Amino acid sequence: MTTFKSARPRVLAIAEAANPEWVSVPLVGWSLAQALRDVADVHLVTQVRNRDAILRAGLVEGRDFTAIDSESVARPLWALAEKLRMGEGKGWTTLQAINALMYPWFEHLVWKEFGPAISAGDYDIVHRITPLSPTISSPIAKKVRRAGVPFVLGPLNGGVPWPKHFDAERRAEREWLSYLRNAYKHLPGHTDTVKNASAIIVGSRHTQSEIPGPYQDKTVYIPENGIDPTRFNKMAQPPGDVLKACFVGRLVPYKGPDMLIAASADLLRTGRMTLDIVGDGPMLEQLQKQANALGCGDNLSFHKWLPHEDVQTILSQSHILSFPSIREFGGGVVLEAMALGVVPVIVDYAGPGELVTDDTGFKAPCGSRDDIVSAFREILTKLTENPASLAHMSRNARQRVEEYFLWDCKARQMREVYDWLALGLDAPKPDIFKAGLRPVRSTIP
Numbered sequence: 001m002t003t004f005k006s007a008r009p010r011v012l013a014i015a016e017a018a019n020p021e022w023v024s025v026p027l028v029g030w031s032l033a034q035a036l037r038d039v040a041d042v043h044l045v046t047q048v049r050n051r052d053a054i055l056r057a058g059l060v061e062g063r064d065f066t067a068i069d070s071e072s073v074a075r076p077l078w079a080l081a082e083k084l085r086m087g088e089g090k091g092w093t094t095l096q097a098i099n100a101l102m103y104p105w106f107e108h109l110v111w112k113e114f115g116p117a118i119s120a121g122d123y124d125i126v127h128r129i130t131p132l133s134p135t136i137s138s139p140i141a142k143k144v145r146r147a148g149v150p151f152v153l154g155p156l157n158g159g160v161p162w163p164k165h166f167d168a169e170r171r172a173e174r175e176w177l178s179y180l181r182n183a184y185k186h187l188p189g190h191t192d193t194v195k196n197a198s199a200i201i202v203g204s205r206h207t208q209s210e211i212p213g214p215y216q217d218k219t220v221y222i223p224e225n226g227i228d229p230t231r232f233n234k235m236a237q238p239p240g241d242v243l244k245a246c247f248v249g250r251l252v253p254y255k256g257p258d259m260l261i262a263a264s265a266d267l268l269r270t271g272r273m274t275l276d277i278v279g280d281g282p283m284l285e286q287l288q289k290q291a292n293a294l295g296c297g298d299n300l301s302f303h304k305w306l307p308h309e310d311v312q313t314i315l316s317q318s319h320i321l322s323f324p325s326i327r328e329f330g331g332g333v334v335l336e337a338m339a340l341g342v343v344p345v346i347v348d349y350a351g352p353g354e355l356v357t358d359d360t361g362f363k364a365p366c367g368s369r370d371d372i373v374s375a376f377r378e379i380l381t382k383l384t385e386n387p388a389s390l391a392h393m394s395r396n397a398r399q400r401v402e403e404y405f406l407w408d409c410k411a412r413q414m415r416e417v418y419d420w421l422a423l424g425l426d427a428p429k430p431d432i433f434k435a436g437l438r439p440v441r442s443t444i445p
Contacts, residue, residue, distance in 0.1 A: 009124040009418050011040040012114060016106050017130040018046040021053040024332075028224050029130040030054075032155075035226070035411035040125070040418065045110055066113065073105040103131060104139045111140045119147040125418055127152040132224060132329075134158060134207055141196040150421045152414075153193065154201030155224035157329045159210070160350040194218075198425075199417050203330060204351060220417050220430055223355065225332040226407040227339045231308065234316040236341035236394055243273040243387045245380070246318035246342070248311060248333050249325065251281030256324035256347070258283065259369060261290050261300070263376035264322070268296035272384040275322070276314050280305045316340045319387045322380070324364065324372055328352050334361075335405050338397035343390050345379055347372060360397040404433065 004010075013036060018029035033044045044065040046054070051067040059065050111118075118126060126144045134156040144151040194200060194215045202208040203224035211219050238244045245264065249255045257277060267273035277287070277300065284302065291297045303314065315321070321337035321344045328334075331351035334344045338360060346352040348363035356363060362383075364375035383390065403409070416430040 004124045004418075004422055006041075009040045009422075010122065011036060011042045011125045011127055011418075012045060012118065012123045013042050013127050013129055014045045014107075014110060015129040016047045016103065017050070018044060019050040019053050020057045025130055025132055026050065028132065028155075028226075028330075031226055031228060031407050032129055032224075032410065032414070035407035036127075036414060037411075038408055039411050039415040043123075045114065047106060068106060068109045068113065070102070070106040070109055073102050103136050107139045111143060115140075115143065115147075118144060118149055121147075121149070123149060125150050125152060125421070127414075129155075132157050132203065134210060135190070137190050137193040138197075141193045145196040145198070150198035150418075151196060152199045152201065152417065152421070153197040154199075155203035155222055156201065156207050157203030157224050157351075158207065160204070160206050160327055160329055198421050201414075201417065204354060206350065217425065217429070220420075220432070222410065222413050222417075222432055223330065223351070223405070225330045225335050225351075225355075225405070226410045227335055227401055227405050228407055229339070232312060232336055232339040234312055234340055235398075236316050236318065238317055238319045238387070241387065242271065243267075243320070243380070243384045244276075244318045245273060245320050245322040245345075246276045246278065246315050246337075247322055248278045248315060248337075249323065251277075251279050251283040251287060253283065254325060254327045255279075256326055256372070257287055258290060259324045259373050260322055260376065261287060261294065261296070263324070263373045264380055265291075265294040265296045266377075267380055267384055268299040269294070271299060273380060274299045274301075276301050276303060276318065278303045278306055278311050278314055312336075312340065315342055318342050319390050320345050320383065322376070323347075323352065324376055325352070326366060326372070331355050335401060339401045339405075341394035341398045343393045343397055345376065345383075357396075357400065360393055360400050 013033045015029035015033050017026040018033055019026035020030045033042060036042045046065060046067060048067040048069040048071060051061070054065055055061065061067065117123065126149055128138055132155060138153065141151050141153070191212070194211060197218060200211060200215065200219045201222050202211065202219050203222065205221065208219050208221055247257055247260055251257055264273055264275055268275060288302060291300050315337060319342070321334065321342050323334065323344060323346050326347055326349060328351040334346060334352045334355050337344050344352065344356050344361035346356055346361065346363060347366050349366035353363060362379050364372055364379060366372070413432050416432070420427055420430055
């Protein structure tokens with residue numbers, strides 16, 4: 001049990017990746033750290049590569065954040081990681097392995113800078129937000145615990161196993177190290193980290209299942225992705241009576257754009273559906289040839305890479321997000337679609353399968369390639385009969401985002417965890433999705 005010295009806990013938020021101008025993990029790190037300022041007094045500690053973007057966002061260095069320069073170790077290791085990945089956007093497990101080598105130096109410098117203040121009781125909570133990967137240990141967790149300060153770890157997410165039917169896609173993504181990924185559980189640093197953490201935020205049920213049994217009582221399930229209503233501020237208004245579908249993502253094998261085209265080819269060819277594919281990647285030429293061979297190019301548009309505002313415009317003109325990805329840790333694009341009232345059609349596996357409920361979208365079972373194509377074809381065919389019937393799901397999807405996934409909601413969820421630690425672990429553990437968090441105000445139009 002700990003005691004906050006004021007109504008707003010003083011939080012040292014460690015987010016090595018936190019950048020308002022980037023996407024993926026850096027945007028999660030930045031967005032959560034910023035949202036926490038609504039419920040706590042936060043000082044952000046991040047890597048120096050994020051410094052200029054954070055200054056442009058209006059934060060004051062020294063007062064609001066500190067940039068740690070770990071480039072002497074990070075720069076050469078990042079260069080090595082890019083060589084080993086053998087292709088942009090590939091080899092995610094290799095990247096995390098290299099990150100596991102470089103990250104301890106960053107935390108060493110964090111402790112050198114902030115260790116005395118932590119030990120002196122200047123902070124009520126030390127919260128490591130990023131890295132998100134559960135494979136990357138925290139060398140300072142034990143030191144923070146010894147100082148008598150609660151150490152919060154997470155949200156942690158990642159490492160979802162490749163579905164057994166998609167080993168070819170696994171190799172195409174250069175995921176050689178994924179075959180050995182579970183070795184991280186046997187590293188001493190991993191056990192020390194979860195042992196010394198006061199609370200472990202898990203971003204997925206899979207990650208929660210990988211936390212060793214003795215520490216399960218410290219886990220709290222809170223998916224890591226959130227929505228900024230100032231960035232997703234349109235409402236789905238698809239024109240006409242024909243089903244309009246949209247795919248948003250990199251054009252790579254595990255995202256399944258080829259399965260989507262195969263599943264929707266007959267509907268596109270006969271004009272019962274249109275499909276916008278937003279994104280770029282190594283499969284683009286292959287997908288264009290596939291569409292031409294199936295004779296469905298007239299109602300299918302490839303938009304390649306687009307600025308965020310243009311992506312939102314196309315997505316908001318769609319009834320559904322058709323997204324047959326077979327390996328998504330978080331599924332941020334699914335939440336983005338739901339925030340606009342675009343109903344997701346997804347594969348029921350990992351992140352998207354946890355975000356989408358039966359009254360907010362449609363889930364295809366994760367089977368073989370043929371199984372997924374068949375399931376998507378069946379769902380899409382039924383939806384073409386009456387796209388207007390999706391209106392209630394559209395409202396439900398927006399409400400679910402508003403209730404749980406806006407960044408201010410997620411900050412309040414994290415504050416529940418902080419308050420739980422203040423009361424002591426014998427107090428009832430927060431159960432965010434059972435209790436429900438109603439927003440103070442409606443922020444989605």
